[in-house]
Amino acid sequence: MGVHQIRLTINGKTFVEEAEPRMLLSDFIRENCGLTGTHVGCEHGVCGACTVIVNGSAVRSCLMFAVQADGEEIQTVEGLSQNGELTPLQQNFKECHGLQCGFCTPGILMSTSDYLAKNPEPSKKEIKEMLSGHLCRCTGYDGILKAIQKTVEDNKETILIEGS
Structure with a gap:
């Protein structure tokens, strides 16, 4: 199985981290990238707490593997406000x-x-x-x-x- 190197741009910042193929995007964002605003609730795509924007579309990050997001542009809730100003x-x-x-x-x-x-x-x-x-x-x-x-x-x- 092994680990894979994943390269993502999250909120304009590039992250290069290793992950196992079965690691969920939600866990990767929280654990590997330290962005804990993305919450994990049901882990079945039902509650919506883990929703992030991937390449301009809202997705449930608990239903996507981190390896599937390799090379993608992601926005999390931390990326909404700019310069400390709420949207x-x-x-x-x-x-x-x-x-x-x-x-x-x-x-x-x-x-x-x-x-x-x-x-x-x-x-x-x-x-x-x-x-x-x-x-x-x-x-x-x-x-x-x-x-x-x-x-x-x-x-x-x-x-x-x-x-x-």
């Missing part, structure tokens, strides 16, 4: 009480960031459908939904102001 989505999660224990939050932020980049004006129903792939045991989803809706509305206002 509008992160700020709205804070303001709208979209988190409590915070375990599910990184995965939801990553999925939502990817989703809004591809669908900037989703309906409430579409947002709920996107969130159906994430398990949160604390908030009842109200704050999460409000935070995402506020982000969508803020983006519309920004577009209107910039387009005027």
Whole structure:
């Protein structure tokens, strides 16, 4: 079996680490790269806590082997904020009480960031459908939904102001 050298770019930084072929990407990110914002919950792709962006698409990192990600561009929750500034989505999660224990939050932020980049004006129903792939045991989803809706509305206002 042996170990393989894996080269990834995570949040703009290159990591070259060794991993066994059966090592999950979620474990590689946490253990080998020291980025513990990616949470591991169910390890079956059901809870969504381990969601990261791989080459521009949200994926469950517990369903992907590290060797499959060799050479890929990955973004984790640590890569969302820039220069210590929260993204509008992160700020709205804070303001709208979209988190409590915070375990599910990184995965939801990553999925939502990817989703809004591809669908900037989703309906409430579409947002709920996107969130159906994430398990949160604390908030009842109200704050999460409000935070995402506020982000969508803020983006519309920004577009209107910039387009005027």
